[in-house]
Amino acid sequence: MSRQIPVGAVDELARGQRKRVFIDGRSIVLFNVAGTIHAIDDSCPHNGASLASGHLEGCVLSCPAHGLRFDLRTGCMPGAGGLSLTTFPVRAVDGKLVVSLEDPAASSVQALACHAAS
Structure with a gap:
């Protein structure tokens, strides 16, 4: 089951901008890439470093600690293979950005999908 959490107004995150939000003590970073909003867990799966200040090239984010690269669309x-980070569905509802927090099993399914795609 997922929870729908409003995290701000649609128009407050312009193209090229990013925003960190905290939900239930968890840090999540939203990125506006060419008008599409992506949300990820703000923790590198390698060593837990914050990804909020990572270099973004298109939809690929580099971890500022060790340079690991992740596609914001898939995590x-x-x-081939490698680590995956947690992504969250984001949608606009009545002028607000809403992040869907899935149950903990969803992140396991996402990691398996990364390995199956390689």
């Missing part, structure tokens, strides 16, 4: 590392 997967480009190429």
